[in-house]
Amino acid sequence: MSDYPTIPNVYGPGSHTDTGFVPVPQDTERIFRIIAKETPGFTQDEKLLSKVKFVGDDFPVIPGPIKAVPIAAALHAMSGVVADEILAIRGAAREDRTVTVNTTQAGFWFATIGMAFVDGEDVVALTRAKKLKPLLPNYEQGWVDTPLKYRGTALYPTKNPETWYSVHGSLNAKPLLKSLGVNPEDPINTPEEAYEHIKKFTTQKSPEELEFNNLYNGFCGSICFTPEAWNNSEMGKALAKHPFVNVKQQAHSVPTPRIAFPPFNPNDKRPLAGVKVVEMTRIIAGPQVGTVLSSYGADVIRINAPHLVDINIMQLTLNAGKRTIAIDLRNPEDRAYVQSLVRDADVFVQGFRQSKLEKYGLGLNELLRMAGERQKGIVYVSENCYGPDGIYAERGGWQQIADTAAGSSYVTGRSLNLPDNECVLPSLPVSDMTTGILGALGAMIGLRDRALHGGSYYSHAALAAVNTYALRPEIGLYPRNIVDECAKRFQWAEMRGAHHVLDLLVTVWDGWKRVFGDVLREDSGWFQTFQNSAFDGKRLSFLKPVVSFDKGDEANPEWRSPSVPYCQEPKEQVQFK
Template sequence: MPTNPTYSVPRESHILLHDGILSNPLHTPFLPPEIKDAAKSIEFIGSSEPSIPINWRFAESISAIKGFQAAMLNVLLKKKYGVEYQKVVINTDHAQLFIMSVMLPVIDPLGAKIRLSDREGWYKYYPDGDKHHVLDGGNFVSASTNIYKTKDGRFFHLHGSLNAVPIQRALSLSSPPASEGSLSFTDACSLYQTAISQYTASELESLMDDTHRQAGTTCWSTTEYLSSPHGKANAHVGLYEVHHIPSTYSPKAQEPMWWTPFGLSEAPHEAPLKTSARRPLLGLKVLDLTRIIASPTITRELAELGASVLRITSPNVPDMTALLADLGWGKWNAHLDLTRLPDRERLRALILESDVVVDGYRPGVMEKWGFGKEDILTMFEGKKKGVVYVRENCYGWNGPWMGRSGWQQISDANCGVSLEFGRAMGNDEPVTPIFPNSDYCTGVAGATGVLQALLERAEKGGSFVVDVALNYYSQWLINTCSTYPPQIWDQLWEAYDRPILRHTDNMGVTLYPLIKKLTENPLGARIFNPDFFELRENKAIGVPIQTVKPILGFPEGVVELGYNIGSRGNGVDEARWPEDLLTEIIKV
């Protein structure tokens, strides 16, 4: 790809941060007034040309949102610790690894060199929680998450979620007589296509989303989404919303305050563990009720800043534990079974000790057990401190589709991102964008919303609700971030020999080949700079892991990013907050 002096990824990331986020009328009225000054010390560096063959400006998007996070952190550093705004350097080549980081860890890199594709080796350290074999169920299962053409000529994104059986039953599909191992992916797609072609897109929405409560959406254009009742209902939202919930119990309840560190020794030789700008969120208790990528990224980002995160899962609920080598850093991990009253009481006690609670389950799931938004806010009425409650979903928290189940691919298809990617390759059909970009960007946005809520809690008291959604990010992507100019996209596409993906090329088809293409192409290879990776000790599993370094760089050394504890499998720890943080960090 020839150098184009009219375009620069770092420069465009800078513009996107300052104009597309900090001066965006969807954000500006609600942000801390100091944040624009705090953002002046953020520098973007890196290659001028984009590296990933996608028409959407993914490189600029993640870089700008990480810059937003850094600016909000700068505000917190000054208000809580009296530290002047720190210089933060974001390398936009490095930042692009963030949106594919789930694919990149290497377990025991100095020994067995286990990668994600080696499921048997991987599950030795992160026991398999994929109870319905979504990742390893063969082509018949893999094809359940894909885009198919409908009876009325539209396209519909079907999603097998964590169990493909419900949608297979809804479509009257059963596993073919031949063994799944011998069924090709093309033949498996044909089975679904035949079933899907019996329905219009509207009928499928009713069948999947309303009748069977399974994830699925018509693949709308960007214009169709924005003009839909649901798009209009969420058009006022930027990357997230922060809602202040003042206490009505008494003037002394939920007073303005920062979090109270716990178990921190005052001994001089242990001074680095005291709450300070070095580890800005040290002592913050974050309860993690999340799965998959977007909402776990929220809590991992907080852990990177020093927060103590306790992840609660159930031994009876499926989970993609293969993701934990990337998303489990800094998190204790315990099991509770909410069908048991004692475990519900234990969760209630943990919530009351927490500063932040993050719920990433489908709307209505935690309400069933008494742990929905209103339940948790009510728990803190009359207490000295309020809580920051974060809820993340696919579609957003307004409009007729609010309660639907969804995933990254569903949001991309719903908001028109997928259709524009397909059209950029010359076909009037949607194609799922490469890498779980909207997942990771939503996670960073959510973590930034938590930082803002913590700032506001320290000033106003009360509790806060942070609303985050994949669609909030996706609608910002289409409205503000946008696609590359035609000349830049044409040059980028040409550099990769103009690959053409089709609507049935799901992420199972594209991810591994694309990683290989990137490493073999001069444009892509530069983002795999060894300086962008680090070897992390991981006492929790007994071997180190090589993975992507934190994206934010603090050259003055005042802030140190990293994790208090290593990543581990589900249910390894007790469902409790540690009494002595120092002892727990040394132990695990």
Template sequence: MAAQYSVPEATQRVLDQGIFKNPRLRHNIPEGAAEVAAKSVKFLGNNQPSVPVNWRFAKSVSALKAYEASVLSLLIQKKYKADVGEIRIDTDHASLFFMTPLIAQIIGEDGKPKPFSPMDPNTYKIIPNFDKHDTAGLYRGLATSIYKSRDGRYFHLHGSLNTDPTLTALGLPIRDPSITQFDAAVARIQGKVEQFDSADIDYLMNEKYKQAGCIPLTKEEYFSSESGKANYDAGFYEITKESKPSSALRPLAGLKVVDLSRIIAAPAISRSLAEMGASVMRVTGPDLADLSAVHHDMNWGKWNSHLDLKKAEDKEKLWALISEADVIVDGYRPGVLEKHGFGRDAVFEAIRVRGRGIIYVRENCYGWHGPWVHRSGWQQISDACCGISMGFWRAMGLEEPITPIFPNADFCFVISTGIRGCVGVLHGLIQRAEQGRSFGVDTALNYYSTWLAESVGEYPADVWADLWERHDKSVFRHYENMKKMFATVLPAMFQKDGKTLFQPQFFEVRKAEAIGATFVFPKPILQFVDKTVDLHFDVGTRGNGIDAPVWPTDLNVEVVKVDV
């Protein structure tokens, strides 16, 4: 029976019913997008799923990329009076989208590709290490995982970019060189977590120590929660307008984007815009920690500069960038940029005099309504919050929440934050062209996770049974983090699904001239059959702080330098 299942056909249903006809989303879908998709988008690929997770990740990303394609095509129609023609999406190819940091390769001195390991000290000369607080170490790394609490419920700890507050809150030493084994590290942290009731440790981490973390919920529990109710009608993203009033080949060419973000989700938004031709200046602080393990993937198409917003002269430089920008991406915890004077309202007011609006995108975890707006959050936290982790353990026959293997919410979120945030920008650009105002776009990891849980869902039981059987029925535990899961799942996928997922035509070679490296990455998911749109990155990837924080006269320059 499982053999009769078709991933491309199921994806088409998700696009039609789960997006365009979804009553939760229809209020924010651009008029004409559904008609464009019906005319132009075609799905193909293997009938059987390949990624060994019960949630239908491949369908979600494929449908979201189709939605992105329809809104991009709509913008091209309105701006250039051009028809992009047929757009093909291979669902097997799309399955690679949420694992790109893990499957990237680098061309070695012998001219042959080999896996790129961003945590290998030998690669730091290519991508500098900004893990300033050793979050990848064994003991400190396991401050990000799920543990059982005293009342029998579980709690998802998260060490964020600095695990010191998490370990301190638990009464543990911030470092313990005596712990060298995985099980010993788990036991040490579990022994502390189980001294707390779940509600108490939730308050301790989120409200007192300002660290990410949540009690894993079923999807029913989340939707009945105060936060779930408050954000239910948000859809993929919310667009608000200010209260006061290129060629089709590279549809966003000339568009300037200031990227104020770290980690994965928000940087994925600006990366998608760069792929469409936008010029992106990413700005981080020189002393801020960052997830440099994904910079080889997330920083394609972007210049990367440093500014210290504690310094008046650096604030002036950021205002100079914003004064010429069309889009700002804010990926920090709500309120952080407001504290420095660069919140949405301040930017809207400052650019009013220039005569054209700006799109200001904000991304958070929990959504922009309800009691958890202020909380810090990551993809794993969103999975736990919205029932995704609970669904994964049930599929494996266990009774404990387990984080699914891949960072689906980060990417799906414009890959969903990473696809939906991008779509929100495209939608905002259409409205800006028609109305001449500034627009705000708000999106959240939970906006994707709730859509996945409610509108995409899990594989039918027989399809999941077959998929799980084909991958040796691997079972994970609540305390096993992604790093440990990857070591099991990725080799199995290369062995069992290599001919389906890792087809040579799905990949391309990219040169990163700024760092003197050549990589192999998956090609853009959207394939325009008539070559009417050319998706690529004009600027190679790099680490943080390489470029000067100014807009260059030539937007095709590889490295931005200050004119002497």
């Protein structure tokens, strides 16, 4: 049991609420020390740990009781510490280098997909004015082009008045809606009407019936568990066996020698300059792994399958510093190309279901065998919903599923004092984004250790692990008076189970604009700007990396090229630099 003082069950069974309030930067320092101590292989050298400095607003800047910002800020700081270690290995040590993380910026970072400007206009305003869509190549295949499809992803009451259920359309809601008895072609005019219509069907089924329907049909979804119920479940117990930052040397693979980092290019002294990364991911969590690595200097080639749905707006930010190509692994020529690319890579990042890539020769064991043959270890990074093993390891899932499974949605709903145990998603894609920095940190630890000890490494980052960790007793939750004070300060609009994460993101943005209007300007110094982009040649700005070193440090994280659309370059023209 933790000796950190908390009050049990304030936000439901298994929740742990702080007895008082500690300013966010100070609390982040405490949580940083906890995660650092618990992470196998992470330095315990006080000289390195003391390089970290947290600054920012004293009070929380996102809704709800969950300490999402301190956890993410701590992980970013850990990536900065590992980056500093890598710089030392590469002959660029600096005793006086600091690793600074602004916790307020870490809060903004959760909204990365909305933290961009195109020719000086923020993307939320552009979206509302219907001016953004024409700028973006369309990969959405109509995933939310009707109100019913849009509300095909939401939290719904069930026949059991005590238990809600997370319904998820998985970017193709029609089959799911049909399985519930809903006609996707019904003439529904508004999202509000759509939610009430679908609710008529979910309230006719028990949570168990909804769960079996999803399992039988292969859909995504989850009962909205309390933290206690999740921790007592077989899934929760399996995940609890793994460290939060989960990276392991693959001792069973063919031994490979130590691999030195390449010599620095005189024009690029960032920690990962020259490191080669293949990224095969979708949506947010997986792409965020590559985006963090590219900010530290890695050469990231992102692979998209044009026949799979992705979300258009994310092209503006989650491809920063990358090159992108189109690949269909069902095509033997494309498959051979990817395998040749991976043979030259240092890191492979994948965000598909467990075992999905094995039939294409891109599973963990296949790449470990390849690494043995080439006598150069590889760092394999996977992200998924439930974790690397356990009964649901191969089950599909998204941020919303992890939020509800592990208890975050239950806790959030209780903090809003809603009736009937109504559950509400955390207001931003917290678990997606945090999973991204988890995976990137694991990759960096693997690269560091490959240089020091040789071998290959496996890093696994799970959406449910992010939620589970945030609800641990030694982390704690914010007291009700702090949650209420935050709501009063930002005047958040209503947040309900019906709301999609995109609805909630806009709600948070509007609150931030009321309080941080001067900061949330393109010229505030918080954003990186590229005068020309692949989006009609327009100026593109997005939030700077969360970690910063000292002013003037040549190793400072930054992106050297703007985001580009998915599948931007012909694969024949793309090789590692």
